[in-house]
Amino acid sequence: MKISDVRIRLVNKEDNKLKAVASITIENCFVVHDIKIIESNDGAFIAMPSRKTNDGEYKDIAHPLNTETRELLKQAILTAYYDELNK
Numbered sequence: 001m002k003i004s005d006v007r008i009r010l011v012n013k014e015d016n017k018l019k020a021v022a023s024i025t026i027e028n029c030f031v032v033h034d035i036k037i038i039e040s041n042d043g044a045f046i047a048m049p050s051r052k053t054n055d056g057e058y059k060d061i062a063h064p065l066n067t068e069t070r071e072l073l074k075q076a077i078l079t080a081y082y083d084e085l086n087k
Contacts, residue, residue: 001069004028006080008037019044020084022077032062035073037081046077 005025011018020037034049050058064070 001072002027003072003076006076008077008080008084010084020081022046022080024073024077035077037077044078044081046074 003024004027007023009021009023011020017038017040018036019039021033022035022037023031023033024035025031032049036047036049037044038047048060048063050060052058064073
């Protein structure tokens with residue numbers, strides 16, 4: 001799998017753990033929007049797009065099926081995020 005594009009939209013709200021929202025394009029043919037970049041005490045991490053169910057839980061709409069793919073997405077998105085911060 002090749003991630004052909006990563007776009008970052010910074011969120012500039014103080015006292016907010018949500019730092020940015022990303023969109024990725026996979027192999028120039030599939031896009032996933034609304035991947036959240038969240039800052040925690042352990043550093044930044046990504047949260048896949050989700051929706052709230054009737055019982056109040058959140059379920060991912062799209063997500064990687066294995067650890068290798070999740071790490072690939074995380075690395076590409078966080079690299080683009082830190083590049084955007086350094087502009």
